Amino acid sequence: MNATNHTAEFTRHVSWRIWENPIFLRYCRSRLRLRGLGIALLITLLIAAFISGLVQSIGLRSNADPISAARSAIIPLFVFQALILFVLGTAQASGGMITERDEGVIDYQRLIPMTPLSKVLGYLFGLPVREYAMFLCTLPFTAWAIWSGGIECRVWLPLYLILFTTTLTYHFTGLVTGTVVRNRRWAFLISIGLVFSLYTIVPQMAKFGLVFFKYLTITPVFQESLPGLLPKDAAAALKAGQQLFPTVKFFDLDFPEAVFTAFSQGGLILVFATMLCRKWQRHEAHLLNKAWALGFFAWVQVLLLGNALPLIETGELFPSRGFERFIPLKADWVPTHGEALAMIAVYGIFSLSLIFILALIITPNLDRQMRGWRKARKHGQQKIPVLGDAAPATMFVAIMSILAALGWYVFTCELVESRWYPGHRVGIEMLGVYAIVMFATGVGFQTLLQWKGGRSLGLAVIFIGVVPIMAGSIMATISDRLLHISSWITSMSPLSLPLAAPVSRLSINDVEKLPLQAISGAFQFWLLVWSIAAIWLTLKARNANHELRTRVFAEGDDEPL
Amino acid sequence: MNSAPPAIDIRSLRVDYGDFVAVNDLSLSVPAGEVFGLVGPNGAGKTSTFRVLATLMEPTYGEVLLDGIDIADDIESARRVVGYMPDLAPVPSDLKVWEFLDFHAAAYGIGNRAKRRDRVAECLEEVALEGQRNQWCGELSRGQTQRVVLAKTMLHRPRVLILDEPASGLDPLARRDLRMALRKIADHGATVIVSSHILGELAEMCSSLCVMNRGQLLASGSVDELRHQLGNTNRMLTAHCVDDPQSAAAWLSLQSGVRDLRVDANKIGFHFDGDDHAQASLVAGLVAQGLRIKSFEEKRSSLEDLLVEVAEINRQS
Numbered sequence: 001m002n003a004t005n006h007t008a009e010f011t012r013h014v015s016w017r018i019w020e021n022p023i024f025l026r027y028c029r030s031r032l033r034l035r036g037l038g039i040a041l042l043i044t045l046l047i048a049a050f051i052s053g054l055v056q057s058i059g060l061r062s063n064a065d066p067i068s069a070a071r072s073a074i075i076p077l078f079v080f081q082a083l084i085l086f087v088l089g090t091a092q093a094s095g096g097m098i099t100e101r102d103e104g105v106i107d108y109q110r111l112i113p114m115t116p117l118s119k120v121l122g123y124l125f126g127l128p129v130r131e132y133a134m135f136l137c138t139l140p141f142t143a144w145a146i147w148s149g150g151i152e153c154r155v156w157l158p159l160y161l162i163l164f165t166t167t168l169t170y171h172f173t174g175l176v177t178g179t180v181v182r183n184r185r186w187a188f189l190i191s192i193g194l195v196f197s198l199y200t201i202v203p204q205m206a207k208f209g210l211v212f213f214k215y216l217t218i219t220p221v222f223q224e225s226l227p228g229l230l231p232k233d234a235a236a237a238l239k240a241g242q243q244l245f246p247t248v249k250f251f252d253l254d255f256p257e258a259v260f261t262a263f264s265q266g267g268l269i270l271v272f273a274t275m276l277c278r279k280w281q282r283h284e285a286h287l288l289n290k291a292w293a294l295g296f297f298a299w300v301q302v303l304l305l306g307n308a309l310p311l312i313e314t315g316e317l318f319p320s321r322g323f324e325r326f327i328p329l330k331a332d333w334v335p336t337h338g339e340a341l342a343m344i345a346v347y348g349i350f351s352l353s354l355i356f357i358l359a360l361i362i363t364p365n366l367d368r369q370m371r372g373w374r375k376a377r378k379h380g381q382q383k384i385p386v387l388g389d390a391a392p393a394t395m396f397v398a399i400m401s402i403l404a405a406l407g408w409y410v411f412t413c414e415l416v417e418s419r420w421y422p423g424h425r426v427g428i429e430m431l432g433v434y435a436i437v438m439f440a441t442g443v444g445f446q447t448l449l450q451w452k453g454g455r456s457l458g459l460a461v462i463f464i465g466v467v468p469i470m471a472g473s474i475m476a477t478i479s480d481r482l483l484h485i486s487s488w489i490t491s492m493s494p495l496s497l498p499l500a501a502p503v504s505r506l507s508i509n510d511v512e513k514l515p516l517q518a519i520s521g522a523f524q525f526w527l528l529v530w531s532i533a534a535i536w537l538t539l540k541a542r543n544a545n546h547e548l549r550t551r552v553f554a555e556g557d558d559e560p561l
Numbered sequence: 562m563n564s565a566p567p568a569i570d571i572r573s574l575r576v577d578y579g580d581f582v583a584v585n586d587l588s589l590s591v592p593a594g595e596v597f598g599l600v601g602p603n604g605a606g607k608t609s610t611f612r613v614l615a616t617l618m619e620p621t622y623g624e625v626l627l628d629g630i631d632i633a634d635d636i637e638s639a640r641r642v643v644g645y646m647p648d649l650a651p652v653p654s655d656l657k658v659w660e661f662l663d664f665h666a667a668a669y670g671i672g673n674r675a676k677r678r679d680r681v682a683e684c685l686e687e688v689a690l691e692g693q694r695n696q697w698c699g700e701l702s703r704g705q706t707q708r709v710v711l712a713k714t715m716l717h718r719p720r721v722l723i724l725d726e727p728a729s730g731l732d733p734l735a736r737r738d739l740r741m742a743l744r745k746i747a748d749h750g751a752t753v754i755v756s757s758h759i760l761g762e763l764a765e766m767c768s769s770l771c772v773m774n775r776g777q778l779l780a781s782g783s784v785d786e787l788r789h790q791l792g793n794t795n796r797m798l799t800a801h802c803v804d805d806p807q808s809a810a811a812w813l814s815l816q817s818g819v820r821d822l823r824v825d826a827n828k829i830g831f832h833f834d835g836d837d838h839a840q841a842s843l844v845a846g847l848v849a850q851g852l853r854i855k856s857f858e859e860k861r862s863s864l865e866d867l868l869v870e871v872a873e874i875n876r877q878s
Contacts, residue, residue: 013670022667029664030655104651107617108713111640112668282636284619367577367621374622375633 015117023109023122024129027096031130040130041137044084048138051076052145059231068231071149075229077142078159082218084135085167086195089128090174094191096127097178116280120273124171155228158258162221165265169216170195172272179279180287207319208346211307212300215264220248224257249310264303271296286362286389290396293358297400300354301407304347308411312418317343335420337508344506347411348434348498351404352441355397359446362393365453369545373552392545394538397446401438408434408498416508424507436531437501441494444534451541468493484518491522494530501527566629568593568721568752569614574623576609576776583609585776587623591754591769593720596747598767599756600868606776607756608648611725614754615645628720644719648726650710654699658690658709661698662716669717684712687742703730711739715746722746724755728762740766760868772868789836796840797860800829803853812850816843827855 018024031037052073059069100106109119125132146156174191181187202213214220248260255263275287288296311317318335364372372390376383384391409431416424449457472490475482490496503509504520569591576584584606591597599607612618613625616632616639625632632639652661659681666677685691688708693701701709707730714722724743728736743753743766757763763770764784771781780790802809810824818835833840840859847854 013668022664025667026656026660026664029660030653100653103653104647104649105653107615107645107647108665109668110617111615111643111645112665113637113641113670114668282619283617371619371621378624 013114013118015115015121018121018125021118021122021126022112022114023119024126027122027126027129031126032133037130037133040134044134044137047080048077048141051080052141064231066148067150070145071151071229071231074142074145074149074151074156075226077138077145078163078222078229081135081138081142082163084131084138085128085163086170087192088134089131089167090170090191090195091188092128092131093124093171093174094178094181094187095174095184097123097175098181098184098187101178102184110280110283116277117273119280120175120276123175124168127175128171152228155225158256159218159221159225159229162218162258162261162265165262165269166216166218168269169265169272172269172276176272176275176287179276205346205350208343210304210346210350211311211317212264212303215248215261215307216268218261220257221261248307250306251310267299267303284368286364288358288361289389290362290387290391290393293362294396294399297354297358298403301351301403304350305407305410308347309414312414312420315420317415318420319343337421340415340421340508341502341506344408344412344415344502345499348404348408348437348501349495351408352438352495352498355400355404355438355442356445358400359393359397359442359449362389362396363446363449364390364393365450366544366548369450369548370552373549377552392450392541394443394447394450394541397442398439401442402435404438404442405431405434408438412502412506416506421508426506430505433501433505433527436527437497440527440530440534441497444494444530444537447534447537447541451537451544465493465495469496472496483515487515487518488522488525491519491526494526497523497527497530565593566626567591568595568628569597569754570624570626571610571614572624572626574610574613574625575621576606576613576618577621583776584613584620587773587776587778589771589778589781591752593628593752594747594750595769596743596753596755596767598763598770599754599773600758600760600763600770601756601773602758602868604775605758605773607758607773608725609776610773611645611647611723611754611756614721615643615723616640617645641717642720644714644717644722646707646710646714646722646724646727648729650707650727652698652701652706652709654697656698657694658685658696658698658701659694661709662713665713666716671717680716681712684715687715687745688712689738704732704735707731708735708739711742718751720751722751722753722755724753726756726758728755728757728759728766736762736765796833798831798833798840799858799860800847801855801857802827802829803855805852809847809850809852809854812847812852813843816846819843 013021015021055073055076056069059072060066064072097106100109112119114122145151170191173194177187177191177194181190198213198217199219202216203219206212206214248255248257250260271288271292274292278285278287278289308317315321315333315335318339320335320339321333368390369384369392372384372388375390386395409426412430412434413426415421416426445457445461448460468489468491472486472488472492475486475489491500500519500523504516504523509516567590569589571587571589574584574587575582587606587610599610601607609618613620613623613632614627616636619633627639628642630639630642656664662681662684663677666680671677671680682691682694685694688711690705690708690712693705693709698706698709707727711724711727714724722743728739731739743755747753747768755763755767760770760772769781769783770787772779772787780787782790800809800813804827806824806827806829810822810829813819813829813831814822818833818839820832820834822829822831824830833843835843844854844857
């Protein structure tokens with residue numbers, strides 16, 4: 001060893017060569033040790049064999065032909081495999097990241113000269129490597145069921161491909177929560193909770209027009225593949241019943257379920273991968289940069305509209321139409337006005353929530369703004385680069401607000417002017433109303449965060465956003481006579497504006513019992529108040545940022561940068 | 562004249578945690594090949610400084626150059642020249658010692674499997690842990706863990722080693738081995754910056770030191786320079802007279818820098834504020850007066866006491 005040979009020459013790791021990835025190999029070593037793996041594989045094999053044997057023998061006993069009996073095992077096996085990958089794998093992905101952080105060894109990994117993408121892929125496939133091994137050991141049973149059940153390749157291949165992309169989506173979710181959430185228990189609960197809610201709560205949103213969410217699950221592809229997987233007699237019945245399920249359409253395009261699911265999940269995977277790469281690059285970095293956040297928001301808007309609009313004409317978008325599959329409705333079924341209003345409100349609320357989440361991600365706090373100005377000064381720049389983490393995010397949130405208003409307006413027009421509500425029209429002024437609603441709430445939220453920080457924002461959300469809605473709701477249930485005042489109190493919350501806007505401004509508002517005049521008056525008053533507040537907050541946040549700049553630039557040349 | 566940039570160059574570093582200032586206007590320059598110590602009580606800002614140096618934390622402001630590379634501009638290149646050993650040196654409990662080291666060797670792209678094996682063996686030998694190669698990391702003692710992490714830190718032959726409290730938990734023998742290992746690394750051209758809250762521990766292993774307290778640099782240089790900069794040249798002197806201590810005491814009381822004079826039988830004790838030269842003149846003066854001095858004792862307050870004293874003053878202020 002001598003002075004010149006200090007610091008070894010490094011070989012660059014190629015990201016896609018997972019089998020050479022040191023982080024992946026490190027987890028192969030630790031998680032595929034015979035001691036732990038042996039028990040896991042033994043239990044997996046036993047369960048898979050039990051499922052396979054039991055289901056098939058029941059089929060044979062009930063005089064099913066051998067092909068149908070063999071086929072009957074594939075769905076329980078698939079559910080078992082999905083549980084291994086989705087639940088155990090996701091828990092391992094989030095828990096593993098937290099363990100690394102708790103043990104403190106994550107700092108070592110930050111310093112190793114691997115690209116952020118190599119590190120992400122190493123963890124993505126390394127942390128749940130045992131779960132992949134468990135999955136692999138169930139495959140012979142599946143292969144046997146596919147072969148002896150005569151299941152066609154075009155049925156099982158898309159299903160297993162989507163099983164893989166869904167697994168990646170959930171594992172990425174686990175990695176992101178494990179990276180961002182500090183508390184081990186919370187990270188575990190959030191990541192598993194997200195997977196659970198995707199299969200229980202989120203599908204309910206599909207009933208209110210947000211059809212896109214179901215493509216984050218394996219359900220659509222599974223439903224599509226189901227007739228080809230089931231025993232022949234059951235498959236025939238299901239095929240007939242399946243006509244009732246909506247098929248995937250994206251604007252005027254017709255996509256196979258598997259392709260569209262892969263497309264939807266692929267976008268999300270890309271966003272998660274970007275988030276993780278940024279965090280590996282620089283721990284203090286925002287999860288997304290501003291351009292990415294804007295692109296992601298636009299992408300979600302396109303997906304929401306692309307999925308929802310084609311379903312309006314057939315009526316399959318409406319929740320009450322969905323119930324028809326289970327409860328026969330009368331022949332002259334038409335959706336109610338209230339249903340349409342609720343769906344329009346849900347669209348607005350969802351878009352606004354997404355703006356809030358992205359604003360939380362891309363808004364710099366005062367400390368970061370200060371650092372940004374110091375860096376700008378150091379480099380002789382007069383401005384912080386507009387896409388930099390330290391730059392104010394107001395402009396981007398304002399653009400998101402306009403995009404949200406546009407998407408919301410298109411959705412409203414298509415719904416209200418559809419054949420289900422003849423004679424109703426949506427004026428262009430509604431676009432302006434939506435834009436003001438989104439701007440007042442979205443930009444108000446973001447500028448308050450930028451100017452006063454998370455604590456003040458949290459208090460504002462509780463006392464200005466949530467409490468009026470709670471108080472108004474309670475008053476509304478006490479007596480009809482209080483509906484008028486409760487409308488004023490509820491509308492005081494900026495969060496209620498996406499609901500109040502369609503109710504007060506659209507012609508399909510003949511909902512019984514609603515004090516429309518009060519709602520309309522309150523909406524206009526509070527919209528004005530919050531718009532002024534948003535403009536005031538924007539100016540305040542801007543001034544605060546300029547003051548920081550002045551302070552930094554006024555420091556003498558001998559002052560520290 | 563050596564025109565090479567300093568191995569570590571910190572300029573006006575500041576680290577804030579909200580309203581709390583952990584490091585305040587710290588400037589330091591460490592030449593290549595030095596073992597440099599950063600000492601200070603808990604909460605002095607050592608770990609924050611080290612985390613910034615190791616590129617694990619973005620400073621509030623200030624510049625850090627490692628081997629001439631500005632870490633704000635080129636973090637990837639900076640990371641290649643750095644080896645970092647954090648405080649409490651964690652290790653993953655699910656790996657064996659060789660697996661842990663091999664993983665890092667692979668991550669740093671150190672050749673093929675055979676080359677990695679050789680390098681791992683070399684580093685284990687340097688920290689005297691060849692026998693623990695197959696032991697689980699989680700089963701190592703505190704001192705052994707420290708040494709395994711030190712071996713990990715040395716794997717890729719970094720030009721700058723940042724060691725946060727590496728000697729904590731080590732027994733005297735292991736501490737001596739660490740001292741020798743660090744010296745050896747520095748002799749090979751690498752620069753080592755090492756922290757501790759025990760000054761004596763650092764004084765033994767470092768060529769120069771700096772003292773931090775409450776985020777600020779109080780003094781830097783060699784041990785003697787530190788003593789001087791910290792404003793404590795005070796020493797307790799005792800003169801043993803053969804006879805006539807009163808005359809000696811009378812003469813001493815007239816000399817500058819002499820205070821708190823006490824006579825106890827033939828022994829005269831006093832504090833003297835002066836450097837070595839002044840002390841030599843004082844002794845010569847005593848002898849020149851014809852006073853019969855049998856012996857002369859000097860007792861300085863230890864660096865540790867000095868640090869406690871400074872920290873205490875700083876806390877009170």
